[in-house]
Amino acid sequence: MRIPKRLRAALGVAGVGAIAACLATVLASSATAGTTLGGSAAEKGRYFGAAVGTGKFGDNTYMTVLNREFNSLVAENEMKWDHTEPQQGRFNFTNGDRIVSHARSRGMSVRGHALLWHAQQPGWAQGLSGSALRNAAINHVTQVAAHFRGQIHSWDVVNEAFADGGSGGRRDSNLQRTGNDWIEAAFRAARAADPGAKLCYNDYNTDGINAKSTGIYNMVRDFKSRGVPIDCVGLQSHLGTTIDSSYQANIQRFADLGVDVQITELDVMQGSNQANIYATVTRACLAVSRCTGITVWGVRDCDSWRGSDNALLFDCSGNKKAAYNSVLNALNSGGTPITTAPTTRPPTTPPVTTPPPGGAGCAATVTVNQWTGGFVASVRVTAGSSAINGWRVALTLPSGTTVTNAWSANRSGNTGAIQFTNVDYNGRVGAGQSTEFGFQANGTGTGLAPTCTAT
Numbered sequence: 236m237r238i239p240k241r242l243r244a245a246l247g248v249a250g251v252g253a254i255a256a257c258l259a260t261v262l263a264s265s266a267t268a269g270t271t272l273g274g275s276a277a278e279k280g281r282y283f284g285a286a287v288g289t290g291k292f293g294d295n296t297y298m299t300v301l302n303r304e305f306n307s308l309v310a311e312n313e314m315k316w317d318h319t320e321p322q323q324g325r326f327n328f329t330n331g332d333r334i335v336s337h338a339r340s341r342g343m344s345v346r347g348h349a350l351l352w353h354a355q356q357p358g359w360a361q362g363l364s365g366s367a368l369r370n371a372a373i374n375h376v377t378q379v380a381a382h383f384r385g386q387i388h389s390w391d392v393v394n395e396a397f398a399d400g401g402s403g404g405r406r407d408s409n410l411q412r413t414g415n416d417w418i419e420a421a422f423r424a425a426r427a428a429d430p431g432a433k434l435c436y437n438d439y440n441t442d443g444i445n446a447k448s449t450g451i452y453n454m455v456r457d458f459k460s461r462g463v464p465i466d467c468v469g470l471q472s473h474l475g476t477t478i479d480s481s482y483q484a485n486i487q488r489f490a491d492l493g494v495d496v497q498i499t500e501l502d503v504m505q506g507s508n509q510a511n512i513y514a515t516v517t518r519a520c521l522a523v524s525r526c527t528g529i530t531v532w533g534v535r536d537c538d539s540w541r542g543s544d545n546a547l548l549f550d551c552s553g554n555k556k557a558a559y560n561s562v563l564n565a566l567n568s569g570g571t572p573i574t575t576a577p578t579t580r581p582p583t584t585p586p587v588t589t590p591p592p593g594g595a596g597c598a599a600t601v602t603v604n605q606w607t608g609g610f611v612a613s614v615r616v617t618a619g620s621s622a623i624n625g626w627r628v629a630l631t632l633p634s635g636t637t638v639t640n641a642w643s644a645n646r647s648g649n650t651g652a653i654q655f656t657n658v659d660y661n662g663r664v665g666a667g668q669s670t671e672f673g674f675q676a677n678g679t680g681t682g683l684a685p686t687c688t689a690t
């Protein structure tokens with residue numbers, strides 16, 4: 236397979252020829268520390284993830300490698316706009332939910348990719364412009380981020396909005412033509428919809444200090460100075476046969492702005508230098524305390540968008556390549572501890588607490604994030620002195636309030652007295668432990684008083 240045109244451009248311009256909530260997710264058990272990518276990264280307070288597609292979930296070799304090696308997943312395609320909102324206002328989260336469900340069942344975290352991007356837009360969005368497109372885009376960000384609320388450690392809120400070449404400016408696109416403030420509007424909408432997720436700007440050809448990465452650096456500095464909610468920068472790192480000597484310095488300069496850095500789509504052209512480049516990237520991330528994790532863009536060479544570049548860590552039979560060993564060795568030696576600060580969240584209404592159960596049973600608390608005309612409610616279910624195997628939460632909505640969607644729970648009713656019950660992966664809650672679900676609604680979320688019953 237030929238290298239795609241855009242990748243060739245990416246490799247040329249870069250001269251490539253040159254992890255949430257206050258921590259990277261530490262998920263692997265000590266049994267795998269030092270012997271798997273996820274386990275070794277977790278030992279350093281970081282994640283090591285892979286891009287996946289549900290079309291391969293039936294492939295045993297693929298799933299064996301995936302489940303053994305990685306502690307974070309991202310949807311290669313299935314959370315993009317064309318997949319999640321194929322018709323305007325009609326959302327399809329089936330495959331995205333499958334990826335989240337698989338990750339959660341294995342104790343892996345999930346990156347979200349990508350809320351807004353000029354590519355892979357559904358046909359209906361490609362045909363919009365002006366305020367119709369801006370409104371549709373912000374609604375998309377709100378609905379998707381709200382659906383996955385509490386389940387995504389970091390979202391690529393905006394993907395690839397800067398131009399290649401030396402301008403350091405924005406790429407022309409239908410989204411850019413709605414006004415230069417479209418990126419910050421997207422970040423504000425994402426924060427309102429999922430206050431717990433780290434919000435990232437993600438791009439390629441930014442794998443060193445160059446005009447494009449400097450344009451992004453200036454945007455991040457401006458956002459931080461004006462309070463636009465940005466938490467992280469994703470450096471995709473689709474690399475060729477060399478790596479820019481300023482790769483680590485570039486990570487460090489973003490970190491010095493007060494954002495996390497994540498290596499989000501790493502793959503490296505096969506060749507004599509592949510293992511070295513993978514190790515260099517890994518060491519650079521480990522050397523910067525705010526570089527919280529690495530994601531490779533696929534599992535095996537034959538899963539990769541780069542075809543015959545054989546750019547990944549496993550061959551098509553699932554065998555570990557030399558590049559795998561170099562990454563694992565780098566993960567197992569050295570590194571700077573993670574020191575990321577918690578993300579500043581917008582004010583939310585104080586939690587309304589129901590009395591904790593005196594003995595067994597469960598209690599529910601709710602936190603409401605209200606905006607004009609709607610809100611997202613996050614409900615925490617806590618088991619009492621004994622583990623529970625299922626739960627039901629009842630609450631009564633104020634008059635005029637209607638639930639539009641819910642996540643991590645089954646729902647009956649959408650107005651007045653409604654009930655939520657556990658889904659398959661979150662029914663069992665250990666003694667004193669908690670799980671969370673959420674819902675989005677039109678109207679006002681004042682005075683919610685959920686009650687919990689163990690089932």
Ligand code: G3I
Pocket residue numbers: 311312354355394439471500540
């Ligand atoms: O699933 C359909 C299949 O049914 C159909 O027969 C076939 C015909 O072309 O297309 C298949 O869909 C393809 C899909 O990948 C799954 O393989 C799409 O055409 C193809 O466009 C899509 O490519 C994806 C590409 O983004 C789209 O721009 C790649 O898989 C994905 O790896 C790539 O990922 C991007 C990141 O999102 C952003 N950064 C760059 C990175 C690489 O381009």
